[in-house]
Amino acid sequence: xxxxxxxxxxxxxxxxxxxxxxxxxxxxxxxxxxxxxxxxxxxxxxxxxxxxxxxxxxxxxxxxxxxxxxxxxxxxxxxxxxxxxxxxxxxxxxxxxxxxxxxxxxxxxxxxxxxxxxxxxxxxxxxxxxxxxxxxxxxxxxxxxxxxxxxxxxxxxxxxxxxxxxxxxxxxxxxxxxxxxxxxxxxxxxxxxxxxxxxxxxxxxxxxxxxxxxxxxxxxxxxxxxxxxxxxxxxxxxxxxxxxxxxxxxxxxxxxxxxxxxxxxxxxxxxxxxxxxxxxxxxxxxxxxxxxxxxxxxxxxxxxxxxxxxxxxxxxxxxxxxxxxxxxxxxxxxxxxxxxxxxxxxxxxxxxxxxxxxxxxxxxxxxxxxxxxxxxxxxxxxxxxxxxxxxxxxxxxxxxxxxxxxxxxxxxxxxxxxxxxxxxxxxxxxxxxxxxxxxxxxxxxxxxxxxxxxxxxxxxxxxxxxxxxxxxxxxxxxxxxxxxxxxxxxxxxxxxxxxxxxxxxxxxxxxxxxxxxxxxxxxxxxxxxxxxxxxxxxxxxxxxxxxxxxxxxxxxxxxxxxxxxxxxxxxxxxxxxxxxxxxxxxxxxxxxxxxxxxxxxxxxxxxxxxxxxxxxxxxxxxxxxxxxxxxxxxxxxxxxxxxxxxxxxxxxxxxxxxxxxxxxxxxxxxxxxxxxxxxxxxxxxxxxxxxxxxxxxxxxxxxxxxxxxxxxxxxxxxxxxxxxxxxxxxxxxxxx
Ligand code: ADP
Ligand code: ZN
Ligand code: ZN
Numbered sequence: 001x002x003x004x005x006x007x008x009x010x011x012x013x014x015x016x017x018x019x020x021x022x023x024x025x026x027x028x029x030x031x032x033x034x035x036x037x038x039x040x041x042x043x044x045x046x047x048x049x050x051x052x053x054x055x056x057x058x059x060x061x062x063x064x065x066x067x068x069x070x071x072x073x074x075x076x077x078x079x080x081x082x083x084x085x086x087x088x089x090x091x092x093x094x095x096x097x098x099x100x101x102x103x104x105x106x107x108x109x110x111x112x113x114x115x116x117x118x119x120x121x122x123x124x125x126x127x128x129x130x131x132x133x134x135x136x137x138x139x140x141x142x143x144x145x146x147x148x149x150x151x152x153x154x155x156x157x158x159x160x161x162x163x164x165x166x167x168x169x170x171x172x173x174x175x176x177x178x179x180x181x182x183x184x185x186x187x188x189x190x191x192x193x194x195x196x197x198x199x200x201x202x203x204x205x206x207x208x209x210x211x212x213x214x215x216x217x218x219x220x221x222x223x224x225x226x227x228x229x230x231x232x233x234x235x236x237x238x239x240x241x242x243x244x245x246x247x248x249x250x251x252x253x254x255x256x257x258x259x260x261x262x263x264x265x266x267x268x269x270x271x272x273x274x275x276x277x278x279x280x281x282x283x284x285x286x287x288x289x290x291x292x293x294x295x296x297x298x299x300x301x302x303x304x305x306x307x308x309x310x311x312x313x314x315x316x317x318x319x320x321x322x323x324x325x326x327x328x329x330x331x332x333x334x335x336x337x338x339x340x341x342x343x344x345x346x347x348x349x350x351x352x353x354x355x356x357x358x359x360x361x362x363x364x365x366x367x368x369x370x371x372x373x374x375x376x377x378x379x380x381x382x383x384x385x386x387x388x389x390x391x392x393x394x395x396x397x398x399x400x401x402x403x404x405x406x407x408x409x410x411x412x413x414x415x416x417x418x419x420x421x422x423x424x425x426x427x428x429x430x431x432x433x434x435x436x437x438x439x440x441x442x443x444x445x446x447x448x449x450x451x452x453x454x455x456x457x458x459x460x461x462x463x464x465x466x467x468x469x470x471x472x473x474x475x476x477x478x479x480x481x482x483x484x485x486x487x488x489x490x491x492x493x494x495x496x497x498x499x500x501x502x503x504x505x506x507x508x509x510x511x512x513x514x515x516x517x518x519x520x521x522x523x524x525x526x527x528x529x530x531x532x533x534x535x536x537x538x539x540x541x542x543x544x545x546x547x548x549x550x551x552x553x554x555x556x557x558x559x560x561x562x563x564x565x566x567x568x569x570x571x572x573x574x575x576x577x578x579x580x581x582x583x584x585x586x587x588x589x590x591x592x593x594x595x596x597x598x599x600x601x602x603x604x605x606x607x608x609x610x611x612x613x614x615x616x617x618x619x620x621x622x623x624x625x626x627x628x629x630x631x632x633x634x635x636x637x638x639x640x641x642x643x644x645x646x647x648x649x650x651x652x653x654x655x656x657x658x659x660x661x662x663x664x665x666x667x668x669x670x671x672x673x674x675x676x677x678x679x680x681x682x683x684x685x686x687x688x689x690x691x692x693x694x695x696x697x698x699x700x701x702x703x704x705x706x707x708x709x710x711x712x713x714x715x716x717x718x719x720x721x722x723x724x725x726x727x728x729x730x731x732x733x734x735x736x
Pocket of ligand 2: 439442479482483484
């Protein structure tokens with residue numbers, strides 16, 4: 001080993017790797033994962049991390065020498081780098097991009113926080129050498145025990161000079177110390193509680209899962225909302241940590257991860273639990289990282305990015321609400337899915353991966369049941385009742401509805417709820433597209449005959465267009481199903497709903513939460529807090545309000561256009577729609593008051609809708625999986641999406657066409673064309689973004705790993721012109 005490959009983070013350059021010579025002084029101790037000091041141009045000595053070794057370097061230039069090793073304890077292992085390499089390969093991106101997402105920047109830039117600490121060393125304060133005031137200070141210090149010097153000076157209202165004097169006299173000890181910033185310190189006073197005794201279905205599920213802990217495939221716990229899944233996880237966690245191993249526990253969102261951490265700290269003690277997500281400070285991350293590497297943390301809870309935290313000795317990985325899209329990073333690259341990475345991580349540690357949900361991902365359910373790794377709980381804990389959704393058929397109620405949007409029955413329910421002093425949530429599904437075409441008489445949506453997804457209306461060319469295969473058709477005069485001429489493009493935004501609701505209920509406090517609001521930092525949290533306090537009567541929002549809200553005073557949930565979620569041009573639309581409606585139904589009546597859920601729809605007979613109404617996952621799954629099979633969608637294929645974009649519309653389209661053509665030529669040449677289907681290029685649903693015109697190619701890979709390898713190779717070989725950007729998204733969340 002002559003050279004070390006090191007990782008640096010340079011302002012303006014970003015994270016990059018460079019080769020350095022290993023001097024004789026360090027050649028016996030240098031290890032992967034160590035922090036080192038290297039000379040770097042005009043910047044002088046900078047921090048770097050060792051990520052690899054080699055005996056040769058390509059090119060003929062003078063290589064500089066590593067100055068010194070900063071800390072002999074490495075911060076990550078070869079195994080860890082192997083995982084990142086695997087991720088880079090799977091998601092068709094480069095290693096440094098993955099490293100960049102995985103490693104907290106503070107690790108590269110700065111080291112631990114060193115602070116002065118102070119502690120009392122003499123018990124007898126009845127010493128004639130000190131003043132009354134100094135005596136007081138010592139009493140405070142004895143009460144608090146060892147403290148940060150700065151903090152203590154503030155608390156005791158004293159000065160550095162006084163403290164130094166006390167140290168000289170031998171009453172206190174002041175020393176430099178690594179201070180771990182613990183993001184959990186807010187839960188400091190949490191009293192620990194014993195675990196609950198599991199009951200009924202919980203016991204069966206727990207024992208079933210225990211018998212599968214050696215399984216190489218993910219285990220699924222499918223349990224309806226409030227069936228007590230979390231308590232089952234806790235019991236399993238206890239077993240694992242008792243056996244000396246550690247647990248990684250992921251939740252889909254920061255807010256949910258924080259709630260979960262609080263619950264974990266209550267059950268397992270704050271000392272053993274840590275939290276990890278993108279919003280804890282770099283300093284806190286650095287400290288948690290160190291503690292993880294030193295195996296001081298037994299349970300790490302977090303959001304998506306926690307899958308990259310270097311938890312050692314993993315005995316179990318749990319991913320709760322596994323169906324949530326938030327586990328997938330869409331932008332920027334690496335466009336990874338924490339579930340996929342976790343599966344790999346679990347294999348590395350020979351640990352089981354447990355996924356849980358009330359509305360599992362169709363592919364997860366398919367694999368788990370095929371592998372006999374499926375465990376189900378059908379009842380709520382203590383048999384608590386569900387709020388039964390009621391369907392408002394807009395084919396009947398639409399005409400009399402306020403502005404064709406808010407039906408009479410919903411208006412009545414809203415006013416009655418307000419009269420009782422209770423609160424209302426009104427939901428517009430997902431994103432409100434005004435572009436799908438639906439028959440108002442029978443509810444039929446115009447779909448592409450080849451792809452089974454809604455056709456999208458393009459007003460510029462006055463055509464309906466399929467965003468998978470590019471098929472075009474003119475706007476039909478009559479409904480192909482019932483012959484009515486009541487076809488129209490539909491969809492309304494949350495803003496409009498807010499206006500209408502204010503018109504109808506001028507005395508109520510109305511607020512709106514959607515992605516516009518989310519742009520303003522904290523505005524969304526403030527609104528939710530106000531809602532929780534009862535200062536808002538009616539909350540209007542997109543799907544983001546359906547998650548995690550646990551407000552006992554909410555007794556009415558209205559879904560205004562329950563169809564729109566199903567009519568997004570995406571093969572997963574039915575699944576997402578079903579999940580959303582099932583989850584949102586769980587938001588009403590969580591307290592002592594009985595809740596009501598109203599779904600407005602033009603399509604009351606649609607299967608996904610019917611099953612969401614009765615909360616029948618199994619039936620939904622059975623219909624859905626058949627259609628996936630028929631159209632070769634996941635789990636029967638893998639989708640890889642390429643997006644080509646450019647400021648020049650023509651150039652973007654041209655390069656997309658060239659790539660599709662080359663890909664087709666290649667697949668034909670190798671006899672794969674039947675198994676590697678190229679769809680498009682088509683303009684993206686969001687045709688222009690930040691001034692860039694976007695075209696997409698969808699690849700349906702029916703050859704699993706072999707097909708994936710083929711495409712990776714193909715993508716690595718092609719060169720993209722400078723004015724064109726290409727984004728590769730493996731297993732994309734949506735194709736908008
Ligand atoms: P899920 O995770 O399936 O939504 P939870 O685990 O949060 O459900 O359980 C719902 C509620 O029921 C929680 O308040 C939980 O504390 C309570 N609960 C669940 N199982 C038990 C049990 N075995 N004993 C006592 N309370 C339980
Ligand atoms: Zn019709
Ligand atoms: Zn099509």
